[in-house]
Amino acid sequence: MENFLQQLINGLTLGSIYGLIAIGYTMVFGIIGMVNFAHGDVFMLSAFIALIIFLALTQLLGLASMPVAFLIVLVAAMACTALWNWAIERVAYRPLRGSFRLAPLISAIGMSIFLSNFVQVVQGPRNKPVPPMFTDLIRLTDGPLSVTLSYKQILIMAVTAVLLLAFWFVVQKTALGRAQRACEQDRKMAALLGIDVDRTISLTFVIGAALAAVAGTLYMLYYGVVNFSDGFTPGVKAFTAAVLGGIGSLPGAVIGGLLIGLIETFWAAYFSSDYKDVAAFSVLAITLIFMPQGLLGKPEVEKV
């Protein structure tokens, strides 16, 4: 029981991170129907940016207060990653809009290779150990197998929840959110009604990147190490989460993220940690084969 509870906490923490990345996939897929392959690497880049800003704050500027540093890092990483994704969309995807279907996918794969190698070249190929932060633990039960909840985990879940609420508000209640949902339904019609489609798509990428940057910051905090190749596997798993939840559906992405986090953690705890990636990828394949519309997605209708 203790073990189960502990794994549940760990799984939900990991799932929060996947959920945040998954939103970026699902929004972009919803609006331009493209698998943004570089999104995992944008997430990795954001973890590096967060790390660098954190080090610069503590070492160059001598900031001592951890919560303040964390807040600044979070905001700066969101802004900077958003700018990156905006530029990427502008350079690599916008010229290909209206081109044939595979072109943006190949371009995104190229961008993904470029980003991971760019970070490798400018920051070096070695693992970057992050100075430990928020190391305190709360013991929930006592005993030989005590269940612990670390401050980090609380922080991760709290930040995720707050940002998801903010994001939910933006999508549901603001003009931008309405424009976004309109473009998702029918881009041509939205353009005819005076919505700036290009701008809406750009903002979609910006929001997706900002949420990925939150995930990147939390990932760096939680695992305490980042590497230039860290983008691919979390990226594919987050995509799995988006598909599992029903691609195009925002609550679906979050639920899918939590589910993938739980599946992976429980698999690693009860079966084999070597094959935890296989578990996640198999879930992807099984979902797509038996339930292609996902948990909350709309079924795709074939039209002639």
Place this chain on the structure above:
Amino acid sequence: MAAQQDHQRPDMARALVDAGFAALVTFGLSFPILALRTEQDMQNRLVVEQRWSWAIVAVVAVFCARLLAGLLSDWRARAVAIPGALIGVYGAHLALTVGPANGAGIVAFGLALLIGAFPLDARLRETPAAVAKPNVEGPDHSRLMSIAGIVALFVFPFVMLAWLGPQGSLKWINNYGVQILIYVMLGWGLNIVVGLAGLLDLGYVAFYAVGAYSYALLSTTYGLSFWICLPLAGVLAAFWGVILGFPVLRLRGDYLAIVTLAFGEIIRVVLINWSDFSNGYAGISSIPRVTFFGVPFTAADNGFAAMMGLEFTPIHRTIFLYFLILCLALLTNAVTLRLRALPIGRAWEALREDEIACRSLGVNTVNTKLTAFALGAMFGGFAGSFFAVRQNFVSPESFTFIESATILAIVVLGGMGSQIGVALAAVAMIGGTEILRELDFLKRIFGEGFDPAQYRMLIFGLAMVVMMIWKPRGLISSRTPSIFLKTKRAVAGALVREGQG
């Protein structure tokens, strides 16, 4: 026409604002990741170092490039001016950091290019727009050309051998010849799945791995020879193609791509973790080398050199490998071309164009898709077992997603479905990245710490993006239909749908 001309006329103020904006964005992009570098110190602590010169160079380079792009209307002039500006900026950077002597020459070269671009632009703008060439159907040279090409490929190793000697030619035959031909073969194999049947497969490397491990395991455990393992590897890979193809029959487009990617990763993770079977990360080493139909390429008395009465050099084996992969690749091509003319090939292409119409007309889509998967996988398996016999070592490292992406990029860049396009794309992508290894002279320009090989994948990724923007339909974007009425005519690639799966 006049309005368009007017629109193209450079506008200094607008170009400046545009360039300033681009420079600002570049500064924002490069601020944390370029200007500050994290490094581990002696106590293994991570410290941050400042490196503003990189960020400044990036900002200045983007500003100059963007300004020139705004001022010069013709892309040919831009093609001269932008590299000129970039070279000039880098020269200035070197002059500032290393010493004036190193930088001055480069600055001069960059400036010369830059200055040359402006009169070029003026001249190009005055020439009337080229009249679109009418689509004249010339006599059919393609057959003659392909025969000449194949002859040239067969003669290539001997020419290199005679020209550079056994030592000098090794690199050309092995790193360029064999390496490119492997990717040509993989590209042609994947072309069946992606280009002809329109099934987007991102996990093709799985079949390459199945082929490589089939040969590695069969030869090391049962001592089977390459010539027995080769067809077996093909059969096993085709079998896996059907196994993986079966569950994804209902999926289309991007979904199919992601599931095949997941399958590719699953096979790799299993190869890493199932150590009893595949020896995990360490891989399988000392796989038997290729023999000349049983005669080994050694210096011994029963070796190939002694049998042929030649002096022993290791180049014999390399040349044999070259011919082996050349024949395998040509076999792939021949089979594909023949199949295209058969009902199954036409069914593939029909499936690519419209699956629903296919089903309505009674085409068995299940069989059609599975044969495409199986045949593509089989050629991947052949290539894999060739890879194993060439390296005499296999490990999961060789079968990462990057390989699948490279092969898919070759197929798409070649102009999907075009055989010659795929071959050209393989030469450009693989040969291009190999050439980057050779650029030692860049060390003299950029200083000793500069390693061009480090930038190989960076440039590769960037090249994929640029190629897509420049030619989204690939190098050869017209193709000859496999069936035609009365006269043979090429159709534009834009009329052909791909990757709808």
